[in-house]
Amino acid sequence: MEPQQHNAQPSPESGPSRPIEVTVRSSPKFWPFLVTGALIGVFAAIVSAYTGEEAVEFTRGAVLGFLAVFFGMAGLTLGAIAWLVTDRVLRKRTRRATAVPLEGPNAAH
Template sequence: MDSSNNPSNTPEHEPAPQNIEVQVYAAPKFWPFMGVGALVGVIIAFISAYLGPESAEISRGSVAGFLAVGFAFVGVLVAGIVFLVVDRITRKKGRRALAVPMGEPEHP
């Protein structure tokens, strides 16, 4: 018996993968936006703490630390909004491209 003609020994022939249409754009990175927002908030907190009037009861360092937490939080919120706006703008400037699958398809 010739096993080369046996259909159970031949691998299944799968159809060729189809090209996929994708949108290509330069996406901004999330964490650098958040880090810069927090850093700007902390810098503004220290400037406002050391330029403001001095209190006899609370040291400037305590005021700076307290303000740094609040201003960093606000800076992260503002940076998140700026990130969303920049991401939306870059998506609109994106272009459509045709992606061609390479290599063997993955089997589960």
């Protein structure tokens, strides 16, 4: 999870630097949730294709291909829902903080 900050930059004319109120919260990364959901769906397709009875009309590879698409999409959807729930839970843990701008030669570092 990566922290996000909403910074209000003071204008250069504001004189001496003053503390700034910022909002700090953790936010989960979106893509790992989607990839994990899709991989779980494809794994479920592999298990389903090779544990069931073999169909007369289709090979196991064809069945695996169809199931991988459908289960992969279902896993992708469930991964997106899991991301939304996690983001909603972490949004409740948002906190306010005071940031103090640095002055002098070390301010740019």
